[in-house]
Amino acid sequence: MALQVYTASLLKEGLVAYLALENGRPSWTSDIHQATVSEMATLDDLKQAAEQSEQDNIIVAPYAIDVLKTENGIVATTKREQIRAEGPTIELPQDTTRESRQAA
Amino acid sequence: MYKYSEQDHQLLLERVSQFRGQVDRRLKGELSEEEFKHQRLRNGLYLQLHAYMLRVAIPYGLLSSEQMRTLAHIARKYDKGYGHFSTRQNIQYNWPKLEDVPDILDDLAKVEMHAIQTSGNCIRNTTSDPLAGVARDEIEDPRPYCELIRQWSTFHPEFNFLPRKFKIAVSGATHDRAAVAVHDIGLRLVKSETSEETGFEVYVGGGLGRTPMLGKIIRKYLPKQDMLTYLEAILRVYNMLGRRDNIYKARIKILVHETGEERFRELVETEWEKIKAGGLFLRDEDFNWVKGFFNDPVYESLPDSDADFENLMLSNAEFARWVDKNIELHKQSGYRIVYLSLKTAHQPPGDVTADQMDAIADLADKYSLGHIRTTHRQNLVLSDVPLKDLPALWEELKALDLATPNYNHVTDIISCPGLDYCALATARSIPISQAITARFDDYDFINDLGDVSINISGCINACGHHHVANIGILGVNKKGTEVYQLTLGGSAREDAAIGKIIGPAFEADEIVDAVGKVLAVYLESREEPEETFLMTYRRLGQAPFKERLYG
Numbered sequence A: 001m002a003l004q005v006y007t008a009s010l011l012k013e014g015l016v017a018y019l020a021l022e023n024g025r026p027s028w029t030s031d032i033h034q035a036t037v038s039e040m041a042t043l044d045d046l047k048q049a050a051e052q053s054e055q056d057n058i059i060v061a062p063y064a065i066d067v068l069k070t071e072n073g074i075v076a077t078t079k080r081e082q083i084r085a086e087g088p089t090i091e092l093p094q095d096t097t098r099e100s101r102q103a104a
Numbered sequence B: 001m002y003k004y005s006e007q008d009h010q011l012l013l014e015r016v017s018q019f020r021g022q023v024d025r026r027l028k029g030e031l032s033e034e035e036f037k038h039q040r041l042r043n044g045l046y047l048q049l050h051a052y053m054l055r056v057a058i059p060y061g062l063l064s065s066e067q068m069r070t071l072a073h074i075a076r077k078y079d080k081g082y083g084h085f086s087t088r089q090n091i092q093y094n095w096p097k098l099e100d101v102p103d104i105l106d107d108l109a110k111v112e113m114h115a116i117q118t119s120g121n122c123i124r125n126t127t128s129d130p131l132a133g134v135a136r137d138e139i140e141d142p143r144p145y146c147e148l149i150r151q152w153s154t155f156h157p158e159f160n161f162l163p164r165k166f167k168i169a170v171s172g173a174t175h176d177r178a179a180v181a182v183h184d185i186g187l188r189l190v191k192s193e194t195s196e197e198t199g200f201e202v203y204v205g206g207g208l209g210r211t212p213m214l215g216k217i218i219r220k221y222l223p224k225q226d227m228l229t230y231l232e233a234i235l236r237v238y239n240m241l242g243r244r245d246n247i248y249k250a251r252i253k254i255l256v257h258e259t260g261e262e263r264f265r266e267l268v269e270t271e272w273e274k275i276k277a278g279g280l281f282l283r284d285e286d287f288n289w290v291k292g293f294f295n296d297p298v299y300e301s302l303p304d305s306d307a308d309f310e311n312l313m314l315s316n317a318e319f320a321r322w323v324d325k326n327i328e329l330h331k332q333s334g335y336r337i338v339y340l341s342l343k344t345a346h347q348p349p350g351d352v353t354a355d356q357m358d359a360i361a362d363l364a365d366k367y368s369l370g371h372i373r374t375t376h377r378q379n380l381v382l383s384d385v386p387l388k389d390l391p392a393l394w395e396e397l398k399a400l401d402l403a404t405p406n407y408n409h410v411t412d413i414i415s416c417p418g419l420d421y422c423a424l425a426t427a428r429s430i431p432i433s434q435a436i437t438a439r440f441d442d443y444d445f446i447n448d449l450g451d452v453s454i455n456i457s458g459c460i461n462a463c464g465h466h467h468v469a470n471i472g473i474l475g476v477n478k479k480g481t482e483v484y485q486l487t488l489g490g491s492a493r494e495d496a497a498i499g500k501i502i503g504p505a506f507e508a509d510e511i512v513d514a515v516g517k518v519l520a521v522y523l524e525s526r527e528e529p530e531e532t533f534l535m536t537y538r539r540l541g542q543a544p545f546k547e548r549l550y551g
């Protein structure tokens, strides 16, 4: 079976988060590389921890995603999840002058 | 512009304070996400791919400079320093925190703005012609009618839980700049054939999304006094008979399609007979009251020529290009309408930074009577600029990167947020728009191509209006790869048409070439430079384009 990690949105900020289990206790990180992969804990443990965090109103709508372990760390398998992990693939608008934007 | 009454203000403040309480209870865990979700959606707050997204209503696309400054302030204080003007003439913030949203709504309320009915199965923000009140081809100003619709539809108890969302557009001019044919209801102001009166041509059942359809004209002439009674009748029929069993069949377009135009018309007229003399019948005093909010500003009497302007036109090609592309004649001599292009090579279509917003507000005060309009093509408009001020305004717009001479031209691309932001997306759309812009960003080429539209959506919901573009692009997920379907021949104007898919989809690195080939066929085949892309396509059909793309 493919490796998986748990992801969700933080209730307060709405930002993307991944589940990391430390001694069985859940914490949520924005860094997918810090996530606990389903080989280090059982998927059931992850699921339970995620649901607990949902009940504790830390996160919203948790679900498992498929990942690969590569030399660059943990990488999601779908484009959608890669974009969630990395942020928009475009440059966000910024208040710089036109000249510096064009030079960039 | 409409000014809130004391009651309006009160209502809005109560609504914000109610939502503040709900957010508070949610954060404390007293409300579950299931319970809270409906409340937040009713207040324009979505949960998107990376964060919450707040959609703020801009009634029929009209903003004061003060409101624009508030939008800038919100972008700076609560978001990442920018906002996105959407195809529904609204603005969306992509990164607000839940705990900040009540404060944002408070700031908005201070300038008579809100996010109510920007989401959910209710009557959404009514959209209109961005040139309302200043266009030369106007039959009558549509804004008073939009305002009457806004007041009728806001918190309308009967229509708060429709089978699906409901969108109304109103146009008052010969040329349709509000895309009335692709809305649930489209109203076009027309002159009566028998008197001096104006009334409405009524379109029902248009829409994009999964099943694109053009609205059917269910009444050729509706006296304007009957506008609200007739809308109420249509909404009642829809509310009773619209499908609630299947979300894909719930829009009124499906009801009209399945019932048949004739029968649907009968149902509406029967309902209308019952209520047409009722309290919603509009009297002269109703019109006079609401029209008072949209009186013409006091225009100076200015000559329709200016020596400095003319000199610059002759001596500065860049200025002349901008005037040629982004300026439109005004009904008042000595004034011009100016399009601010939000389509540059440097920013996603429709995105504006906080500093740009503040600067636009200042420019509106300085040059255009303090008002700004948004367009459904994701651009902005300064509607009342004296001709003599155009050179100075141009200098300032250039410095802000808002003077790209491309209005209604090939790089004036509509793009939805797509997979870079949207939880429903199947593919990215902004990078495709940027790649197309980068490829064709040459003034002579753009100018030679003339009037042509490219619209891109990141999924079948069609927020990017790809069905009604001359060249439409739809991003699809094919076995994990983003691919792009090409649609040709659509139009969102008075000659509205749904484009047709030309053939198998293209990979991301092929789609720009494919667009290039389509444009090349047009340039080679047009009979004269005045023949637009759409005219050539309509004359020749798909064949030559298909041949070049797949032959």
Ligand code: HEM
Binding pocket: B046, B048, B053, B085, B086, B087, B088, B092, B167, B182, B183, B206, B207, B208, B209, B210, B247, B251, B415, B416, B417, B421, B422, B423, B424, B461, B462, B463, B464
């Ligand atoms: C990013 C979050 C968004 C979500 C979750 C969302 C959701 C949807 C859905 C589900 C539909 C299909 C409705 C239907 O026809 O049944 C739709 C259509 C539409 N949305 Fe959005 N949308 C989003 C962003 C936008 C944006 C950014 C725009 C404007 C640029 C927009 C404007 C529209 C328009 C114009 C349609 C076409 C509907 C029609 O007339 O048939 N939406 N959206």
Ligand code: SF4
Binding pocket: B416, B417, B418, B419, B422, B423, B424, B425, B426, B457, B458, B459, B460, B461, B462, B463, B464
């Ligand atoms: S068309 Fe699809 S991808 Fe684009 S904004 Fe709408 S729902 Fe999102």
